[in-house]
Amino acid sequence: MKPRLAVHKFTSCDGCQLAILNMGEELLTLADLVDIVHFAEAGPVEPEAQVDIAIVEGSVSTPDELERIKRVRENSNCLITIGACATTGGIQALRNHQDSSQWVSDIYPQAQFIQSLNTSTAIREHVRVDFELWGCPVNSRQVKAMLRSLLFGVSPIDEKSSLCLECKRQQNPCVVVTKQEPCMGPLTRTGCGALCPHFGKACFACYGPSETVNSHSLVKRYQGFGVSKEDMIRRFNHIQNNAAAYKESVINIARNFDE
Amino acid sequence: MNKRELEIKVPVLARVEGEGSLELLIEGEELREAKLSIFEPPRLFEKFLEGRHYTEVPDLVARICGICPVAYQMSAVHALEGLFDTRISEWIRAMRRVYYCGEWIESHALHIHLLALPDFLGYQSAPEMAKDHPLAVKRGLRIQALGNDLIKLFGGRSVNPVGAEVGGFSGAPTKKEVNTLYSRLDQCIDESAELLEWLLTFSLPESNQDFPGVSLRHEYEYPMNEGRLASSDGLNIPVDAFENHFVERQVPHSTAFQCYRDDKAYLVGPLARCVLNSQHLNKQVKTILDAAKLKLNVGNSYHSLIARAMEILHAASEAKDLLRNYVKPNTTREKIITKAGVAIAATEAPRGTLWHRYEIDADGLVCKARIVPPTSQNQARIEADLRHALTTLGLYRPEEELRFQAEQIIRNYDPCISCATHFLDLRVNRQ
Numbered sequence: 001m002k003p004r005l006a007v008h009k010f011t012s013c014d015g016c017q018l019a020i021l022n023m024g025e026e027l028l029t030l031a032d033l034v035d036i037v038h039f040a041e042a043g044p045v046e047p048e049a050q051v052d053i054a055i056v057e058g059s060v061s062t063p064d065e066l067e068r069i070k071r072v073r074e075n076s077n078c079l080i081t082i083g084a085c086a087t088t089g090g091i092q093a094l095r096n097h098q099d100s101s102q103w104v105s106d107i108y109p110q111a112q113f114i115q116s117l118n119t120s121t122a123i124r125e126h127v128r129v130d131f132e133l134w135g136c137p138v139n140s141r142q143v144k145a146m147l148r149s150l151l152f153g154v155s156p157i158d159e160k161s162s163l164c165l166e167c168k169r170q171q172n173p174c175v176v177v178t179k180q181e182p183c184m185g186p187l188t189r190t191g192c193g194a195l196c197p198h199f200g201k202a203c204f205a206c207y208g209p210s211e212t213v214n215s216h217s218l219v220k221r222y223q224g225f226g227v228s229k230e231d232m233i234r235r236f237n238h239i240q241n242n243a244a245a246y247k248e249s250v251i252n253i254a255r256n257f258d259e
Numbered sequence: 260m261n262k263r264e265l266e267i268k269v270p271v272l273a274r275v276e277g278e279g280s281l282e283l284l285i286e287g288e289e290l291r292e293a294k295l296s297i298f299e300p301p302r303l304f305e306k307f308l309e310g311r312h313y314t315e316v317p318d319l320v321a322r323i324c325g326i327c328p329v330a331y332q333m334s335a336v337h338a339l340e341g342l343f344d345t346r347i348s349e350w351i352r353a354m355r356r357v358y359y360c361g362e363w364i365e366s367h368a369l370h371i372h373l374l375a376l377p378d379f380l381g382y383q384s385a386p387e388m389a390k391d392h393p394l395a396v397k398r399g400l401r402i403q404a405l406g407n408d409l410i411k412l413f414g415g416r417s418v419n420p421v422g423a424e425v426g427g428f429s430g431a432p433t434k435k436e437v438n439t440l441y442s443r444l445d446q447c448i449d450e451s452a453e454l455l456e457w458l459l460t461f462s463l464p465e466s467n468q469d470f471p472g473v474s475l476r477h478e479y480e481y482p483m484n485e486g487r488l489a490s491s492d493g494l495n496i497p498v499d500a501f502e503n504h505f506v507e508r509q510v511p512h513s514t515a516f517q518c519y520r521d522d523k524a525y526l527v528g529p530l531a532r533c534v535l536n537s538q539h540l541n542k543q544v545k546t547i548l549d550a551a552k553l554k555l556n557v558g559n560s561y562h563s564l565i566a567r568a569m570e571i572l573h574a575a576s577e578a579k580d581l582l583r584n585y586v587k588p589n590t591t592r593e594k595i596i597t598k599a600g601v602a603i604a605a606t607e608a609p610r611g612t613l614w615h616r617y618e619i620d621a622d623g624l625v626c627k628a629r630i631v632p633p634t635s636q637n638q639a640r641i642e643a644d645l646r647h648a649l650t651t652l653g654l655y656r657p658e659e660e661l662r663f664q665a666e667q668i669i670r671n672y673d674p675c676i677s678c679a680t681h682f683l684d685l686r687v688n689r690q
Contacts, residue, residue: 015325031386043384195415199430
């Protein structure tokens with residue numbers, strides 16, 4: 001019997017599921033390799049099915065999702081999160097630092113109808129997660145490599161080195177050295193293909209923290225470029241704002257920037 | 260009267276982007292209520308945009324929707340450039356159209372092949388359909404891939420692309436990169452024409468409801484990034500007058516607002532665009548449509564399937580024209596001089612008009628943001644269409660049939676529920 005796969009959506013933009021839907025003909029190969037039992041956006045709907053592999057996109061931000069993620073865990077042999085939302089809470093975790101009930105009532109005239117938690121949190125904070133794919137969004141290469149590893153019965157490789165290594169291999173001119181841009185590449189994990197520096201743009205850390213985050217030294221350097229404290233904080237308080245290493249960096253910048 | 264009360268709750272709305280449910284209240288022969296609920300969790304984008312620097316806006320708003328990030332970026336950059344009086348070069352203007360063509364092709368091809376066609380051909384999903392129709396599905400996936408690759412030329416990736424900036428692009432592809440893609444466009448144009456001709460052989464259900472279509476309209480081109488807001492019943496206003504005519508209302512059963520124009524439900528999206536801008540459609544599109552003798556009707560949501568295929572062919576042809584004599588310019592973005600004020604723009608997302616409004620302070624920070632996505636504009640129309648279609652089908656029909664019909668109607672609108680709001684629970688209450 002073929003391994004059974006489910007793709008579950010929580011609070012997200014649906015973009016990481018596209019890493020599967022954008023595979024082209026390989027999507028048909030995937031459908032031959034595994035039995036896709038639940039993947040609402042692609043067609044099959046069986047959210048409570050027992051599966052070998054569950055892929056989870058999105059963060060936990062509603063009372064219903066708190067319950068639903070527990071059932072997904074119970075029904076799955078192996079649970080993989082894909083993307084920033086599922087792995088750190090996503091960009092919408094920016095609400096965690098605010099009075100978000102006020103935010104809800106600022107947007108919705110009848111806030112009482114909106115079922116929403118005050119926080120947006122990573123799947124790992126609620127249930128055991130077997131493997132995490134980082135990135136906003138993850139790409140097809142990452143998802144294929146992860147699924148292939150699992151089908152071979154081995155652990156997927158966690159790519160956590162800094163983006164700089166990939167950027168150097170591509171021989172992109174360094175935007176820090178050549179343009180004095182406050183690039184987040186040194187603190188960001190690889191996986192995207194160094195897209196921003198390829199266009200001459202500073203990395204904005206959409207893949208989250210790399211294995212060693214030395215924000216203290218880097219922030220000092222960027223301070224020398226004339227980057228303001230507020231600007232520096234916003235660069236960490238961005239898409240992966242809820243990642244532990246970035247949260248810590250924000251606290252340190254707030255405390256030590258002017259010294 | 261038959262007092263049988265029946266409630267079924269089945270997860271239904273597969274093959275849409277987002278999470279939704281449909282509740283029907285049927286009393287005897289009458290459909291008392293058809294409520295499309297969108298319970299996509301609110302992500303509160305408009306609030307966390309506050310305090311961000313204008314340069315961050317294109318990368319932030321891209322994350323509202325994984326399927327149409329280009330649209331969010333384009334509405335944002337045009338709004339901000341309007342406020343800052345930025346004049347963009349002809350090159351930037353043209354390449355933004357190529358970038359947008361990529362998104363229309365990708366999004367429409369995904370919708371037609373992975374979401375809508377299984378309904379028309381009687382399958383649960385595209386992989387299942389591919390066993391009997393391998394060539395058609397593979398052709399669709401190739402068209403979709405080409406759309407994605409057009410976005411990648413300027414954005415590095417097709418989901419949350421990174422190259423769009425206020426003032427232009429971060430960088431530009433080399434002539435060689437463009438040539439590689441350009442050489443694939445002829446095949447894509449031929450295959451898109453085959454796709455349109457094939458879809459035109461389908462016998463689409465008849466429907467003729469009376470409501471207006473709304474889209475941007477431009478003097479000399481098919482609308483994408485610029486134009487005035489026009490409707491099939493005579494509206495013609497600049498986009499910054501949007502708030503005078505269009506009102507969003509919250510309904511208790513949904514996290515998406517419902518938008519009305521002068522108290523009326525209306526349609527945005529490819530069908531409205533095609534009908535309102537037919538004179539600017541590519542010649543080959545018109546020739547194929549004329550040969551099939553189909554008169555597009557805003558009042559028949561099934562025609563949106565055809566409109567999407569028309570726009571794929573149009574966009575592939577236009578991308579080819581725009582890239583024909585591609586030269587990589589010395590500069591890919593204009594200099595920005597910020598100023599405080601209100602920034603407004605609308606562009607045509609794959610699913611319809613996407614309106615943005617920002618208040619910017621003297622430091623270039625966002626003080627307030629308001630975003631009106633296409634799905635919230637179509638929601639009232641979807642409910643009205645459902646009422647009409649289910650009553651016409653016959654409310655006495657078994658749930659399975661009602662459900663299938665309802666799903667198909669909803670999918671005609673390609674609701675991108677993640678920007679407003681994925682799967683639909685159907686509840687039928689019979690009294």
